[in-house]
Amino acid sequence: MTVLDLTHSCDMQFVAEVARESGQNLTLCYQCGNCTAGCPFTFAYDLPASSVMRALQWGQRETVLACSSIWICATCKTCTTRCPNNIDVARIMEVLRHISRREGYAPEKQIKQFQDSFLQSVMRHGRVFELGTMMSFIARSRRLADMDLGPKALTRGKLALRARDIHGRDEVEKIFRRYREGLEK
Amino acid sequence: MSPAFAYYPGCSLEGTAVEYDRSGRACCAVLGIELTEIPDWSCCGSSPAHAVDTVLSGALAARNLGLARQGGFGGVVTPCPNCLVNLRTASRDLDDPDRRARINALLSTPCEGGLPAVSLLQALHEQAGPAALAAAVVRPLAGLKVAPYYGCILHRPPGLMAFDDPENPVAMDQLLEAAGAEVVAFPFKTECCGASYGVPRKDLVMELSGRLLEAAADLGADALAVACPLCQMNLDLRQDQIAASRRRAFGIPVFYFTQLLGLALGLGRADLGLDRLVVDPGPALRKLGTGG
Numbered sequence: 001m002t003v004l005d006l007t008h009s010c011d012m013q014f015v016a017e018v019a020r021e022s023g024q025n026l027t028l029c030y031q032c033g034n035c036t037a038g039c040p041f042t043f044a045y046d047l048p049a050s051s052v053m054r055a056l057q058w059g060q061r062e063t064v065l066a067c068s069s070i071w072i073c074a075t076c077k078t079c080t081t082r083c084p085n086n087i088d089v090a091r092i093m094e095v096l097r098h099i100s101r102r103e104g105y106a107p108e109k110q111i112k113q114f115q116d117s118f119l120q121s122v123m124r125h126g127r128v129f130e131l132g133t134m135m136s137f138i139a140r141s142r143r144l145a146d147m148d149l150g151p152k153a154l155t156r157g158k159l160a161l162r163a164r165d166i167h168g169r170d171e172v173e174k175i176f177r178r179y180r181e182g183l184e185k
Numbered sequence: 186m187s188p189a190f191a192y193y194p195g196c197s198l199e200g201t202a203v204e205y206d207r208s209g210r211a212c213c214a215v216l217g218i219e220l221t222e223i224p225d226w227s228c229c230g231s232s233p234a235h236a237v238d239t240v241l242s243g244a245l246a247a248r249n250l251g252l253a254r255q256g257g258f259g260g261v262v263t264p265c266p267n268c269l270v271n272l273r274t275a276s277r278d279l280d281d282p283d284r285r286a287r288i289n290a291l292l293s294t295p296c297e298g299g300l301p302a303v304s305l306l307q308a309l310h311e312q313a314g315p316a317a318l319a320a321a322v323v324r325p326l327a328g329l330k331v332a333p334y335y336g337c338i339l340h341r342p343p344g345l346m347a348f349d350d351p352e353n354p355v356a357m358d359q360l361l362e363a364a365g366a367e368v369v370a371f372p373f374k375t376e377c378c379g380a381s382y383g384v385p386r387k388d389l390v391m392e393l394s395g396r397l398l399e400a401a402a403d404l405g406a407d408a409l410a411v412a413c414p415l416c417q418m419n420l421d422l423r424q425d426q427i428a429a430s431r432r433r434a435f436g437i438p439v440f441y442f443t444q445l446l447g448l449a450l451g452l453g454r455a456d457l458g459l460d461r462l463v464v465d466p467g468p469a470l471r472k473l474g475t476g477g
Contacts, residue, residue, distance in 0.1 A: 043392065111382065
């Protein structure tokens, strides 16, 4: 159990940034705990969803951006569906993930590596090439994963061995390129 | 005759979920729902794109909405819940001038506005419906005890998805019942299976999908019915891994709901891709008395 020390300096600019990007009123959270109670990933979180909300209200920038929870959150939206004050908690978790990524935090390295491998495949081919995504993940993480699944998927015709690029591949690549250029500005 | 929908399969339906594509198209054909595949569609970015940035995710989905609009379609149908969330979110964002401008700044061909998107489940429920389905059934699924599993995001958040009940959805229950199956009250209908963490954090999927399989087994279900390629992969392809991690054998086949509906509609095994399931569906199908 992580004990939150809220006496650290309070970064109100950070609070405003998250409120703006998420479009949510963070002050509405009164810590009922519904988000934490319903969250299927609480067992694996270092900081439960309601604690993320509390730390956020108090501008605990480092605590929030460096926690694993915002990377593990799968956006299942149970929290959003059950919040009595209609706060889109999943949206807030997602915005925190965006900022955390932009600022170079990656406490869940393999989750980031998987996301990067997936998006690289989309950028290259226009559609995800599943086998290529796996190979890229293995190369990035230097970790062999799911070797037992390959033959099962292969014998049932579920795994394409070659990527099939779409005609509009360049258009998709340009989406990524323009996005990156926008970040650099 | 229902209106023609632009059909957006999504990447999985060309790979690990090819039987969902095949069975979904076959059911729609029998029930008179016209699907026209969006030409040269591209990936919606799935969950990795919206984990990185909402505008990037919006643009990847919007390219496809733009193609559907150019084709003159009034709506899009997709079998995959993750694609649906991305298409719906992009559609909502495209109707907001400020967000539309940010999305269009990434696109080669700007998209001028949103387009309604529905799941294949919603299309089958609304365009055909349980009554029309029941009337078309030639081989009822009598004797088959099925646990319907919707997955987490098919109906959530309710404000965006606007279909069925976000906590206790019933559309799939009703269609399976119309097909003659015995549908069990499955308490984990909308719990998360662990999503795309099978590769980077397998422990999460072992726990969450493990709970689902145990609940289905404890209820005495012969099979699970699913509507999501990722849920199906976690529960079917990874079932041996889960059995090993939980030290409990399951042997529960995980059908796409369209495969079960297709069986009831008299479609053949090959049309439905039943031979592509990893957990052998034979024992469950033999309960139907139609030969596994």
